[in-house]
Structures are given as C-alpha cells and as structure tokens.
Amino acid sequence: MIDAFGRVIDYLRLSITDRCNLRCVYCMAEEGVEWKPHNSMLSFEETLRLCRIMAGLGIRKVKVTGGELLVRKGAVDLIRRLKAVTGIEQVSITTNGVLLDRYLEELASIPLAGINISLDTLNAETFHSITRREHGDWPGAILKTMEQARLLGIPVKINCVPLKNINQDELCDIAALAEKTVKAVRFIELMPIGCAGELEPISGMELRLILERRLGALRPAGEKPGNGPAAYYAVSGFAGLIGMINAVSEGFCESCNRLRLSSGGLLQPCLSSDISLDLRSLLLSGASDSDLAGAVRELVGRKPASHSFSGIYGNRRGNHAGKAMSRIGG
Ligand code: SAM
Ligand code: SF4
Numbered sequence: 001m002i003d004a005f006g007r008v009i010d011y012l013r014l015s016i017t018d019r020c021n022l023r024c025v026y027c028m029a030e031e032g033v034e035w036k037p038h039n040s041m042l043s044f045e046e047t048l049r050l051c052r053i054m055a056g057l058g059i060r061k062v063k064v065t066g067g068e069l070l071v072r073k074g075a076v077d078l079i080r081r082l083k084a085v086t087g088i089e090q091v092s093i094t095t096n097g098v099l100l101d102r103y104l105e106e107l108a109s110i111p112l113a114g115i116n117i118s119l120d121t122l123n124a125e126t127f128h129s130i131t132r133r134e135h136g137d138w139p140g141a142i143l144k145t146m147e148q149a150r151l152l153g154i155p156v157k158i159n160c161v162p163l164k165n166i167n168q169d170e171l172c173d174i175a176a177l178a179e180k181t182v183k184a185v186r187f188i189e190l191m192p193i194g195c196a197g198e199l200e201p202i203s204g205m206e207l208r209l210i211l212e213r214r215l216g217a218l219r220p221a222g223e224k225p226g227n228g229p230a231a232y233y234a235v236s237g238f239a240g241l242i243g244m245i246n247a248v249s250e251g252f253c254e255s256c257n258r259l260r261l262s263s264g265g266l267l268q269p270c271l272s273s274d275i276s277l278d279l280r281s282l283l284l285s286g287a288s289d290s291d292l293a294g295a296v297r298e299l300v301g302r303k304p305a306s307h308s309f310s311g312i313y314g315n316r317r318g319n320h321a322g323k324a325m326s327r328i329g330g
Pocket of ligand 1: 020026027065067068069095116117118159160161188190192193196325326
C-alpha cells in the first residue's frame with residue numbers, strides 16, 4: 001500500500017493484549033488500565049484473518065507487541081501461525097522479557113526475525129521503581145535470557161527509554177551491552193503519552209553527548225538492522241550497534257511505514273492520531289474480505305503526514321494525556 005504522501009506501508013505493529021505484568025512509569029498507570037474484557041478482544045482467528053487481508057495489501061513485516069504479549073495464552077502459537085501467512089516475510093516481538101525464558105526455544109523454532117527486549121536499568125532497585133513490580137532475580141534473569149536467545153541464534157535488540165534522574169547514570173552501561181551481548185541497544189526518546197507527561201525526558205542530542213563522553217564517537221552505521229525508525233551508530237570495539245529513536249525531537253514521519261492494530265481491533269495509521277478504523281465492528285457486522293480490504297486501504301489514504309507531539313520541552317502532556325502506550329502497543 002502507498003499512502004497519500006508516497007510512503008510504502010508494509011509494516012504492522014500488532015498488539016495482542018493491553019494487559020501487562022509490569023507497570024512502567026512512562027507507559028501504564030500504577031493501578032493499570034481498565035482491561036478490555038476478553039470477549040471484546042479480537043480472537044486469534046479474527047487476528048489471523050485480518051493479517052491475511054493486510055498481507056494481501058502489502059504488509060510484509062509484523063511486530064507482535066502489547067501490553068505484554070506473553071501474558072496472553074497461546075501467544076506463541078499465534079506467532080507461529082502468523083509466520084505461515086502467505087506474504088508475511090518477518091515476524092518479530094517486543095517484550096519486557098520477564099516471561100521470555102519459558103518460550104525461547106519454541107520462538108527460536110518458528111523462527112522469529114528478532115526479539116526486542118525492553119530494559120531501562122541494570123539495577124534491581126531502579127528496575128523496581130521504573131516497573132513498580134519486583135522480583136529478586138530482576139533484571140539479572142532478563143540479562144541471562146538475552147544471552148540464551150543469542151545462543152539460540154535469535155537476534156536481540158534492547159529498547160531503553162532514557163529518563164532524567166532515574167536511569168541517566170546507567171545509559172553508558174546499558175549501551176555497553178552492544179559490545180558483545182546484543183545486536184543493538186536502541187534508546188527511545190520518551191514520548192509524551194499518558195503518564196509519561198509527568199517524567200523528565202533526555203533528548204537524543206543530550207544522550208549522544210552522554211554516550212560519546214564515555215564510549216567515543218558514534219559513527220553512522222552503514223547497515224540498518226530491523227524495520228523500525230531508529231538511526232544506527234557504530235562504536236569502536238562494539239560488535240553491536242547503538243540505535244536512537246528520536247521520535248519527538250527529530251521525528252521520522254516522512255519514512256513511516258507502519259500501521260498499528262490494537263487487541264480490540266482498532267487499526268491506527270499513527271500513534272499520536274485519533275484517526276482509527278474499528279475492524280472488529282466490521283468483522284462482527286459480517287464484512288467480507290474485500291469490504292475489510294477496502295476499509296484498510298481507505299484508512300491508509302488518511303494516514304497523517306506526521307505525528308502531533310507538541311515538543312517534548314514545551315507542553316509535554318500535549319493532547320495525549322488520556323492515552324496509554326500499553327494500549328497503543330508502543
Ligand atoms: N511490554 C512490551 C515491552 O515493554 O517491550 C511491549 C509493549 S511496550 C508498550 C513497547 C515499547 O514501548 C517498549 O520498548 C517501551 O519502552 C516503549 N514505550 C512505552 N511507553 C513509552 C513512552 N511513553 N515513550 C517512549 N517509549 C515508550
Ligand atoms: Fe508493560 Fe511494556 Fe508498558 Fe512496561 S512498557 S508497562 S512492560 S507494556
């Protein structure tokens with residue numbers, strides 16, 4: 001599919017649940033979000049039908065996400081079936097890593113194109129204060145799981161959200177995991193959605209200064225591992241890369257290739273926009289595959305030119321305060 005601005009839309013972020021076993025301060029309120037009842041979520045059959053239709057329209061890569069996808073029963077089986085859909089070339093996942101070890105071998109056998117693991121800190125106390133959940137083994141156990149994934153041949157990337165006065169002193173240590181352990185460490189600028197508006201961001205430019213002071217120059221990398229919007233940099237002596245997703249301070253909307261499907265069946269052309277298509281209602285009303293394909297095409301035609309974050313140093317809450325990233329799928 002090609003949108004009104006000439007962008008090729010071939011990437012779907014598929015959220016299969018809005019539930020999560022953590023409560024990250026930038027993503028979900030401490031009390032959680034109001035869970036969608038199971039009967040208002042897309043079933044796996046409905047999800048696969050929509051993915052088959054979108055693959056027919058040109059979607060080639062799917063990132064399965066949430067909430068935390070691994071809390072939904074049958075998630076790995078869904079991923080296996082998704083990988084078998086004609087036209088879908090790559091399936092990858094984004095997870096907090098907490099439940100990952102028990103599913104790793106099965107995921108490796110699919111095979112997955114990659115796993116993104118969110119890790120904002122290497123310190124147990126900070127992990128507790130960011131995620132508002134604790135377990136004696138975190139984050140050490142998650143680091144061990146990353147190593148197991150590497151040994152199983154699954155490419156692993158780390159996602160880290162830099163936060164002033166919370167993990168800013170650890171950012172170089174987290175970046176250093178790209179030296180040997182993971183394919184890339186990607187730093188995502190804090191997006192002012194929902195509860196994130198209360199937090200102090202670190203911009204990509206500030207982060208670069210912090211990293212270069214200790215690691216030396218970040219040199220633009222020739223390769224781009226993955227389908228996302230990150231700009232990648234090489235560091236001398238590192239096998240892996242450093243990625244920066246400066247969604248707010250720089251933006252990358254001109255090359256945006258994605259759609260987002262929520263667990264409740266809402267298809268969104270942009271994370272910050274209120275434009276959406278209620279595919280679940282269409283399914284329930286008995287829409288045919290060609291009706292659904294036509295509606296998706298029409299939505300793609302309305303994909304906005306760019307997001308509407310209002311500048312991270314200005315009014316950080318913007319008009320996104322009532323949203324939750326866990327529901328949108330990150
Ligand atoms: N539970 C999974 C996880 O944590 O990786 C997948 C869902 S989570 C919503 C997807 C990604 O969105 C995570 O890497 C998380 O760090 C990121 N994220 C959530 N809220 C964010 C925010 N306000 N700004 C920037 N990134 C955010
Ligand atoms: Fe859960 Fe991921 Fe959101 Fe953290 S970032 S609360 S792990 S969905």
